[in-house]
Amino acid sequence: MDSLSSLYLDAPLAGARDATIEMLAQRTPKFSLPQPFYNDARLFALDMQEIFEKEWLFAAMTCEIPAKGNYVTLEVGDNSIILVRGAAGEVHGFHNVCRHRGSRLCLKEKGKVAKLVCPYHQWTYELDGRLLFAGSDMGEDFDLAAYGLKPIHVQVGGGMIYVSLAEAPTPIDDFMAGLDEYLAPYQMDDIQVAAESSIIEEANWKLVIENNRECYHCNGAHPELLNSLQEFDDSDDPRATPAYRALVARKQADWEAAGVPWRLTHLGRRNRLTRTPLLAGTVSMTLDGAPACQKLMGRLPNADMGSLRILHLPNSWNHFMGDHAVVFRVLPLGPQKTLVTTKWLVHKDAVAGVDYDPDALRKVWDATNDQDRRLAEENQRGVNSKGYQPGPYSETYEFGVIDFVDWYSERMLANLGESAPALQLVQS
Missing domain, CATH: 2.102.10.10 (Rieske [2Fe-2S] iron-sulphur domain)
Incomplete structure (x- = not known):
């Protein structure tokens, strides 16, 4: 066990907040977090109070x-x-x-x-x-x-509903405008939820998000997903191949001509929007790469729209393709228990059994979600050991994880600082 974890575990209950601030201030950049951040009940309570009761959360679809x-x-x-x-x-x-x-x-x-x-x-x-x-x-x-x-507080952007339980949440108008722009071609009033699943992962919510923010593990874990998914979504990624960069250039020209937004947009570390091609010869996240739904979404000219990837920290990632979309919502249930909800979206007039096969629609992400669940749960079991200490992230493969942990640390420190006077009053 590392010294920062020992500092936290030795603190009395009333001192857990101060010990958390100290751990965040002293953590090694680009390393995983000290153990209590992943398994301690007191720190989980702080996560709920300072992140999930204060930050904007993806909640549901307007449809x-x-x-x-x-x-x-x-x-x-x-x-x-x-x-x-x-x-x-x-x-x-x-x-x-x-x-x-x-x-x-x-x-x-x-x-x-x-x-x-x-x-x-x-x-x-x-x-x-x-x-x-x-x-x-x-x-x-x-x-x-x-x-x-x-x-x-409620905000709606591009047919997606976000909520905040804070008295005065941080503004997200820029993200709402981005959603309106990028999702306009999908005509989000004309969609429906075709399928939905909820699974419980016996792992801390941060381990669930960390697993999502990298594809370092994909080759060894996700054969179904890699039938269509590119491991990277940015031509500036140092791992990007010449063939990928050439494919991106061709597809971006097609999307530009069709009036479909595609540019990579970062809104701080919290939000990210970008459209990236799927593997050459595939147009959808299905086992064979063919469309899962015969009715395209919105005003899209064809199924070959790649994947519009939308990230919202702390609790959502999403893929919008030409024929269907897959949206994800994460809600913590306990220090080592997380609810992951997945919804598959199609055109509102699409008919199950006629325009799409519900089982084929969800097959890739059902498999991927279960694989990710097992990875996160094994990660949790290892983190719980007294042999765990924070380890280094790869700046090449895990830059998304680094961004998430940095975002989390910044927001925790900011929100804990704002709450300090009220806490001192309660403790006195």
Whole structure:
């Protein structure tokens, strides 16, 4: 065990925050994190408080709540959230908590309602969160206007819904504008979720994200995925071959002529958008590289659109192709338990069994997700050993992991610093 981990484990509960700040300040750059960041319950609680309750999170697709009254729910740690389509078509977000005695309002993952009604005592809310009915027993002077649902911050870009539980979240307007631009050709109001899976990985959420941010492991782990996926998505990547650079140049000319955005865009370390070709001769992430769906997405001129890759830290990566898209959402469940949800998207008029085979559509990423699960879980088992100490990342193959760990460290330090006065007050 390294000295920074020992420093943390020896700290009393009230000192865990200070010890976390010290570990982050002293960590070796371009190395993995000290052990407690991957398995300690106190540090997991800080992750939830300082990252998942403060940063912007990918939550759902607008196509999942297409009409007035459609809703979805999700759990961010102990926080249950409702996303509901309002009367004017806007997306509202609320804490899934009745203002009476705190019961959850919506008990299902998705559904459609005329009003939001608490199943406990039937307090009734409008879709915009206003309390409409609390019964006559509250008295004549009861102020309904004072007990509306508590809102959360919601941003929508390119048909993707992001939420933040912070009181004043950091701005993401540039990312929303990027999503609107890059996803415009897909006409995101005209898509549907064709398939969905949720798997639990017995690993810390950071190990799940680290595994995603590199393809160093791909040759040895993902035979199905490598039937179509390029290991790199940037012609400036030092590993990029002349053949890849030539393919990129040809495809970028085609995309430019079709008016389809493709340029690599970095928005800090948190967000990344780029379109990159799949392997020559393939057009989709399927076992044979052929389209999985016969109806193309949006206004795309053909299936050969490569993969539009969209990264959003801390909890999402995505692939948009000509015939379908695959979106991923990560939500931590515990220090060593993470929920990974995958959704396959197709044109809204595509019919299962006619335009696409659901099993063929999801075969590559079902296999890849299971392979990644096993890798992350074995990584976790090794990290838990007293023999673990932070190891070096490859700057050539694991630069994406370095970026993620740097982003995480920066945001943790910034958010822990902002929370320090309130913490000191509680401790005193």
